[in-house]
Amino acid sequence: ELxxxxxxVSCSEAMIQELKLExxxxxxxxxxxxxxxxxxxxxxxxxxxxxxxxxxTEDELIAEEAAAKASTVRAFTRRHxxxxxxxxxxxxxxxxxxxxxACTCCGSDRIVKMGEDxxxxxxxxxxxxxxxxxxxxxxxxRACEKISQPPAPFHAIxxxxxxxxxxx
Numbered sequence: 001e002l003x004x005x006x007x008x009v010s011c012s013e014a015m016i017q018e019l020k021l022e023x024x025x026x027x028x029x030x031x032x033x034x035x036x037x038x039x040x041x042x043x044x045x046x047x048x049x050x051x052x053x054x055x056x057t058e059d060e061l062i063a064e065e066a067a068a069k070a071s072t073v074r075a076f077t078r079r080h081x082x083x084x085x086x087x088x089x090x091x092x093x094x095x096x097x098x099x100x101x102a103c104t105c106c107g108s109d110r111i112v113k114m115g116e117d118x119x120x121x122x123x124x125x126x127x128x129x130x131x132x133x134x135x136x137x138x139x140x141x142r143a144c145e146k147i148s149q150p151p152a153p154f155h156a157i158x159x160x161x162x163x164x165x166x167x168x
């Protein structure tokens with residue numbers, strides 16, 4: 001939050017300096033052909049400048065208050081929600097998505113398997129249940145060090161675990 005406050009303050013200060021420069025240029029040209037219009041523009045810019053200066057000081061005060069209120073908090077790692085795995089007694093069918101034979105980035109054939117992601121979907125066959133594991137292998141290219149993986153299969157319900165026949 002403090003960093004955001006500092007960013008807002010520096011942005012505001014830059015805008016203030018820019019408006020001050022523009023006001024100075026307009027004051028030099030004030031006594032030209034359309035001086036009345038320029039006078040209105042200068043007044044308008046001065047109002048904007050005052051608002052920006054006020055908001056910059058408010059940001060500074062908020063940042064100072066936040067720094068005064070800051071206390072040390074014990075670090076923690078955020079737990080991601082974990083879906084319970086399907087029971088082990090259900091039969092599993094492994095479907096492997098075809099992996100690329102060449103790097104999608106540079107076209108090199110020096111790719112090495114680096115891992116795989118498994119998506120489990122529950123399907124129902126009349127009077128029988130089974131889990132279909134869709135395996136998407138990850139490969140890395142030795143030439144360009146890019147990681148490639150085939151796209152995930154389509155699910156009827158996004159991020160859902162029920163297969164199309166189970167939904168039907």
